[in-house]
C-alpha cells in the first residue's frame with residue numbers, strides 16, 4: 001500500500017485526478033471503477049476540467065460504480081445514478097451507454113446483484129478502482145461485519161452510515177435503509193486501487209485501513225493485501241497514522 005500525503009482537499013483531488021488521467025492516457029479504453037460521496041467530487045471536477053481542455057479523453061472509457069441505494073429511481077436526486085451524471089458524466093465526453101451503476105430501482109435484489117456481477121466480470125474488472133472510505137471503514141457500502149463479502153449483494157446500512165449520509169437528504173427519515181454494493185472480493189479484483197480520504201473525521205478509519213489488523217470489522221483494511229493500492233490523503237486524514 002502506497003500512502004501519498006497531500007496538504008489539503010484540493011491537492012488530494014488533483015493528485016488523484018492525475019493518476020486517473022494517466023490511466024486513461026495509457027489505456028484509452030480503460031475500465032474505471034467509480035465511487036460516490038463528497039470525497040471524490042473534487043477529483044471528478046479536475047478531470048472534467050482537463051477533459052474540456054482536450055487533455056483527457058473518456059470517449060472509449062467504460063465505468064462501473066460501486067453501489068446504489070435500493071428503492072430509488074435512476075432520476076431521484078439522491079440516487080447515485082443522478083449523482084454520477086451531475087458530478088461527472090454530464091461534464092465529460094463519455095458515452096452514457098458505457099456507464100454502469102447497480103440498479104437500485106430493481107426491487108428483486110438477487111436479480112439486480114447477479115446481473116451487476118455478470119457485467120463487471122464480463123468487463124474484466126476495473127483497471128483502476130477509485131474508492132472513498134466511510135468513517136467506520138466501509139468501502140462501497142460494505143459495512144463492518146464478521147466476514148469479508150464477496151460479490152454484489154444487498155446490505156442493510158448501519159445507523160452511523162445513515163446518519164453520515166443524512167446530510168445529503170432533507171431529513172434522516174428519507175435516507176434509504178438498504179443498498180446494493182459490489183462486494184469486497186469484487187473490489188479486490190480491480191487491477192489497481194486508488195483510495196481518497198480527507199478530513200479529521202476520517203483519521204480513525206484511515207489509520208485502521210493502513211495500519212490496523214486486516215479485519216472485516218474495518219472492511220478497508222483488506223486493501224493492505226492488494227498488490228497495487230495507493231491511498232491519497234490529506235494531513236488531517238493521516239493525522240492518526242504512525243508516519
Ligand SMILES: N[C@@H]1[C@@H](O)[C@H](O)[C@@H](COP(=O)(O)O)O[C@@H]1O
Nearest residue numbers: 036037038039132133134140141
Ligand atoms: N457508499 C458511499 C461510499 O462509497 C463513500 O466512500 C462513503 C464516504 O463518503 P464521503 O466521501 O462523503 O465521506 O459514503 C458512502 O457511504
